[in-house]
Amino acid sequence: MAKVSVIIPTYNGSRYICQTIESILSQTYQDWEIIVVDDGSVDATAALLNPYRDRIRYYYQANQGVAAARNFGLAMARGCYINFLDHDDVLLPQKLALQVAVFQEQPQVGMVHSGWRRVNAWAEPLTEIKPWQNIPHLDLHSWLKWMPVLFSAMMFRRQWLDKVGDLDPSLKQACDVDLIQRLALMGCTTVWVKRVTTLYRQHRKNDSLNTLVQAQECWKVRKKFFARTDLPPAIQKQKAQYLYPTLVWMAWRLYYTNHWEEMKAVLLQALNYSPYPYLETVQHWINAFKVQASQHDTELDLEALTHSKEWQQLLYLVHHEASSRQFQT
Numbered sequence: 001m002a003k004v005s006v007i008i009p010t011y012n013g014s015r016y017i018c019q020t021i022e023s024i025l026s027q028t029y030q031d032w033e034i035i036v037v038d039d040g041s042v043d044a045t046a047a048l049l050n051p052y053r054d055r056i057r058y059y060y061q062a063n064q065g066v067a068a069a070r071n072f073g074l075a076m077a078r079g080c081y082i083n084f085l086d087h088d089d090v091l092l093p094q095k096l097a098l099q100v101a102v103f104q105e106q107p108q109v110g111m112v113h114s115g116w117r118r119v120n121a122w123a124e125p126l127t128e129i130k131p132w133q134n135i136p137h138l139d140l141h142s143w144l145k146w147m148p149v150l151f152s153a154m155m156f157r158r159q160w161l162d163k164v165g166d167l168d169p170s171l172k173q174a175c176d177v178d179l180i181q182r183l184a185l186m187g188c189t190t191v192w193v194k195r196v197t198t199l200y201r202q203h204r205k206n207d208s209l210n211t212l213v214q215a216q217e218c219w220k221v222r223k224k225f226f227a228r229t230d231l232p233p234a235i236q237k238q239k240a241q242y243l244y245p246t247l248v249w250m251a252w253r254l255y256y257t258n259h260w261e262e263m264k265a266v267l268l269q270a271l272n273y274s275p276y277p278y279l280e281t282v283q284h285w286i287n288a289f290k291v292q293a294s295q296h297d298t299e300l301d302l303e304a305l306t307h308s309k310e311w312q313q314l315l316y317l318v319h320h321e322a323s324s325r326q327f328q329t
Helices: 017-025 045-052 066-076 095-105 140-146 158-164 175-185 211-226 233-237 239-256 260-271 278-295 302-306 309-328
Strands: 004-010 032-039 057-061 081-084 109-119 125-129 155-157 189-201
Touching: 004 017, 004 066, 004 095, 017 032, 017 045, 032 045, 032 066, 045 057, 057 066, 066 081, 066 175, 081 095, 081 158, 095 109, 095 155, 095 189, 109 158, 109 175, 125 189, 125 278, 140 175, 140 233, 140 239, 155 158, 158 175, 175 211, 211 239, 211 260, 233 239, 239 260, 239 278, 260 278, 260 309, 278 302, 278 309
Parallel strands: 004 032, 004 081, 032 057, 109 189
Antiparallel strands: 081 155, 109 125, 109 155
């Protein structure tokens, strides 16, 4: 019985799926099984996988979304360690070996995370992301504040996934965030492998570019979490410091995908949770956008942003709010 189950949900993944499969076949650690859950593809995905049928377990289901596909794959999995791998991502050769070694050496660990390299559609390098440089410890506090989630770069101990329950199939994009929040709240220990192990492919069909859905679901998941009655009092008391960076990140994503009106609305919402004075908050937004731009291998066009009608309207509303608060005090 394989120790690692690599679960690959795919939907119309014909362009990249073979590269993803080959990256598992090329691992230095070979005690694995590959489970591909085809979530209703209508392209050539199934045909392209035919040459691999003796090395993978392939399942087809009517289109139900990525969470349902991952849940099905998990139900079929026989391994004690689970790697959810997106069909367009690639594992570097030592990925499985490095993370399995951590589990074997540290039986208390339930999740092992690592860094990733953002690459373009042709797997050419863009930016390396090493979250441990700013987030050395992944406990409930740091997960909630920073949420550096990338399923492909992670590995899970199966017993923790059984304990926490399925991914939420009603969520199209934030089922990973929801699962991590629940695991962290249960006390699931996470440690870093301080290595880049995964190529995270950026292309025009990335689901994450549907930022309207992404923002809506991320906020829904966060609000649902903080509505729980079993949160530690210290976490509940500090919820503003967790909700504020979530909203700023959502605003960046909306800006990045040219949803500027929605960006404005989200930043106004962030104002309610900001730990900074109103006018300092605006500068923090700009700085946060600059950081995000650098991680996305681009440069923030500050002039275009600050001269846009949406930003000017935002400044007016922030100044109005600041003046009103000053008057009340």
